[in-house]
Amino acid sequence: MFYIIGLGLCDEQDITLRGLQAIKNSSRVYLEAYTSILMIEKERLEAFYEKPLILADRDMVETQSDEILRGAEKDDVALLVVGDPFGATTHTDILLRARALKIPTRVIHNASIMNAVGAxxxxxxxxxxTVSLVFFTDTWKPDSFYDRVKENADLGMHTLVLLDIKVKEQSEENLARGRKIYEPPRYMSIPTAVSQLLETEEARKEGILAADSTLAIALSRVGGGADNERIVAGTLRELLEHPVENYGDPLHSLVIVGKRLHHLEVDFAETFAINPTTWRSVAKDVYKCSLE
Structure with missing residues (x-):
């Protein structure tokens, strides 16, 4: 059996009992280590699960999946994923490869940012x-995400924006020369994300995002009641100018608030507002939310 097991969002204790049992029964356990990041050290997981973990980077999962699936038709093999297994298309791909090889598969779900965002x-x-926002470069500024944001905005819906991470990435020079030298990890911050959103709006000029009248909520390390969880709400300009250290440790996510805004949502999120007065006035005057 090939298992893909969600680890949740916080620490080693987020594993489900079903997932823990599958890990203990597995002959090999891989830890996928590039579509998200752990909040704890790998060694803490190994001590809790009482199993050694094999780190599986992008190259192994995407191009060497045969090694991960080796022997899974006879023994149990597990791939551990931060959050939920279906949070990345990579995991769907390896499941399809396993099924093509007639290997039985099982997915064990867990919490992910897709539901923890409700915090x-x-x-x-x-x-x-949901959209993903990648790091812009001087020559590459993809804006396809903007179309999805616009579609959501036209319906009054909120948009969850997942911010880019760069783990085990190579520079263009090292990639061209075939050198296995990797850049230090980089994680997109909230101010960088907001800056890129406003830059894209300036280029597209479709009136979807406005610095002073679009509300948004920044999140970091939500889930599991983590001590370092951070939630910050405000206009895009307020989030852009807010000190980056106040957003906490990565990973960061951002929610662009849609116009179909309920007064209970306004009241709840006001707890996290940089300026509660501005938060409520924009919700009332721009979003036309009837506040009680």
């Missing part, structure tokens, strides 16, 4: 499509 007070059924 900010916005109601999950008011969310539209």
């Amino acid at each position: 900010c007070g916005l109601q999950l059924y008011n969310f539209g499509q």
Whole structure:
């Protein structure tokens, strides 16, 4: 059996009992280490699970999946994923490869940012499509995400924006020369994300995002009641100018608030507002939310 097991969002204790049993029964256990990041050291997981973990980087998962799946038709093999297994298309791909090899598969779910985002007070059924925002470069500024944000905005829906991470990435020079030299990890911050959103709006000029009248909520390390969880709400300009250290440790996510905004959402998120007065006035005057 090939298992893909979600680890949740916080620490080693987030594993489900079903997932823990599958880990203990597995002959090999891989830890996927590039689509998200752990909040704890690998050694703490190994001590809790009483199993050695094999780190699986992007190259192994995407191009060497045969090694991960080796022997899974006879023995149990597990791939551990931060959050939920279906939080990345990579995991769907390896499941399809396993099924093509006639290997039995099982997915064990867990919490992910897709549901933990509810901690900010916005109601999950008011969310539209989730988008990813990558680091811009001088020559590459992809803006396809903007179309999804616009579609959500036209329906009044909130947009969850997942911010880019760069783990085990090579520079263009090292990649061209075939040198296995990797850049230090980089994690997109909230101010960088907001800056890129406003830059894209300036280029597209479709009136979807406005620095002083678009509300947004920043999140970091939500889930599991982590001590270092941070939630900050405000206008895009307020989030842009807010000190980066106040957003906490990565990973960061951002929610662009949609116009279909309920007064209970406003009240709940006001707890996290940089300026509660501005938060409520924009919600009332721009979003036309009837506040009681």
